[in-house]
Amino acid sequence: MREAYHVELDQLAQKLAAMSAQVADAMEQATQALLGADLELAERVISDDAKVDEARADCEEQAYALLALQAPVATDLRTVLAAIHAAESLERMGDLALHVAKAARRRHPDPVLPEQVRPYFSEMGKIAVRLARQAEQVIRTKDVEAARSLETDDDQVDDIHRHLFTVIMDRDWPHGVAAAVDITLLGRFYERYADHAVSVARRVVFVVTGKMPGYGTDDI
Amino acid sequence: MREAYHVELDQLAQKLAAMSAQVADAMEQATQALLGADLELAERVISDDAKVDEARADCEEQAYALLALQAPVATDLRTVLAAIHAAESLERMGDLALHVAKAARRRHPDPVLPEQVRPYFSEMGKIAVRLARQAEQVIRTKDVEAARSLETDDDQVDDIHRHLFTVIMDRDWPHGVAAAVDITLLGRFYERYADHAVSVARRVVFVVTGKMPGYGTDDI
Numbered sequence: 001m002r003e004a005y006h007v008e009l010d011q012l013a014q015k016l017a018a019m020s021a022q023v024a025d026a027m028e029q030a031t032q033a034l035l036g037a038d039l040e041l042a043e044r045v046i047s048d049d050a051k052v053d054e055a056r057a058d059c060e061e062q063a064y065a066l067l068a069l070q071a072p073v074a075t076d077l078r079t080v081l082a083a084i085h086a087a088e089s090l091e092r093m094g095d096l097a098l099h100v101a102k103a104a105r106r107r108h109p110d111p112v113l114p115e116q117v118r119p120y121f122s123e124m125g126k127i128a129v130r131l132a133r134q135a136e137q138v139i140r141t142k143d144v145e146a147a148r149s150l151e152t153d154d155d156q157v158d159d160i161h162r163h164l165f166t167v168i169m170d171r172d173w174p175h176g177v178a179a180a181v182d183i184t185l186l187g188r189f190y191e192r193y194a195d196h197a198v199s200v201a202r203r204v205v206f207v208v209t210g211k212m213p214g215y216g217t218d219d220i
Numbered sequence: 221m222r223e224a225y226h227v228e229l230d231q232l233a234q235k236l237a238a239m240s241a242q243v244a245d246a247m248e249q250a251t252q253a254l255l256g257a258d259l260e261l262a263e264r265v266i267s268d269d270a271k272v273d274e275a276r277a278d279c280e281e282q283a284y285a286l287l288a289l290q291a292p293v294a295t296d297l298r299t300v301l302a303a304i305h306a307a308e309s310l311e312r313m314g315d316l317a318l319h320v321a322k323a324a325r326r327r328h329p330d331p332v333l334p335e336q337v338r339p340y341f342s343e344m345g346k347i348a349v350r351l352a353r354q355a356e357q358v359i360r361t362k363d364v365e366a367a368r369s370l371e372t373d374d375d376q377v378d379d380i381h382r383h384l385f386t387v388i389m390d391r392d393w394p395h396g397v398a399a400a401v402d403i404t405l406l407g408r409f410y411e412r413y414a415d416h417a418v419s420v421a422r423r424v425v426f427v428v429t430g431k432m433p434g435y436g437t438d439d440i
Contacts, residue, residue: 064297068293085308088305088308165401177397
């Protein structure tokens with residue numbers, strides 16, 4: 001019984017890791033669609049989001065079944081609950097990648113971003129995808145140190161996000177209100193995505209160490 | 221044993237209802253601080269957010285204890301898990317009210333909003349607070365019909381939120397980029413707050429009916 005339980009728990013972790021990979025791919029492609037005004041790629045991210053939603057429902061169902069049939073306690077219980085939370089965060093990351101793709105589609109064939117801010121989004125996109133891939137590794141390896149390293153990457157996203165505001169609010173900003181509004185929303189999507197990746201990693205730390213690292217609040 | 225269990229479950233529901241009232245108050249005060257450039261009120265919302273975080277931790281702890289000690293199944297299990305999800309959404313609503321208050325503080329003593337868009341925020345604020353109070357009632361009464369009525373209010377927030385974009389992106393928008401950026405973020409905070417309120421109500425419907433109403437995605 002206990003062994004069957006751990007096999008199922010391991011399956012659940014594998015599913016969550018796969019979901020992390022899915023949302024990493026989604027954000028990678030969404031960023032590429034955004035920077036390259038690539039409609040086809042944007043459409044792919046948009047249609048693929050249903051798979052992330054399915055994966056989340058699947059994880060949640062398996063977690064419920066584990067709780068109902070095995071009634072785990074202590075660390076085992078914490079692990080299942082962390083998995084439920086992680087699945088929720090990962091689904092949200094998929095939604096945020098979807099929003100980036102929708103922005104690319106909405107303005108197509110025009111590029112969404114003025115040349116001046118493209119490097120910031122290229123960088124935020126890279127870090128966001130790296131964070132999701134790190135979350136995947138943390139789920140697979142339960143490596144607490146690796147989980148902590150996500151915080152540094154998240155800080156970088158926050159720094160770029162904050163800097164973006166000074167760029168668009170500069171009185172010499174030449175690209176108008178519509179571009180500034182798009183940039184504001186897109187910046188927030190990346191920032192939230194990164195926060196959720198950190199939150200997934202924190203849940204793993206909680207499972208391993210029994211202590212929850214301080215809750216982050218998104219600044220702004 | 222079963223009776224003790226239901227007493228505890230009922231206590232947990234009472235705590236969630238109280239949390240809903242807390243975040244309704246927070247958004248009511250934050251909106252008032254925003255519209256009235258009221259620094260003192262903004263500060264109060266900001267410092268009170270810690271209480272929402274504590275309430276969430278308390279709910280989560282009680283839910284964990286229920287799962288570990290009572291190993292509920294079927295509807296009882298679904299109820300506890302719904303409570304965990306609801307506590308997460310409610311904490312997030314508190315964060316969003318906090319963001320509104322921080323925007324008011326950041327621009328103080330200047331008003332954040334140009335006169336032209338104040339009615340939109342006044343209206344979104346009213347509906348958002350109403351949604352949180354309805355969520356409170358739904359938790360207390362488990363009234364499925366009342367839960368469904370939240371969707372209509374949420375649609376109204378979405379409509380106003382969408383309309384705001386046409387206002388600020390109009391080529392004759394006279395208030396500049398900084399105001400447009402603030403409005404973009406604030407609009408999103410209200411829209412997300414309303415979404416979370418609906419999500420809390422949907423979890424209650426799930427517990428009562430065994431069916432999850434379709435997951436909403438935030439448009440944009």
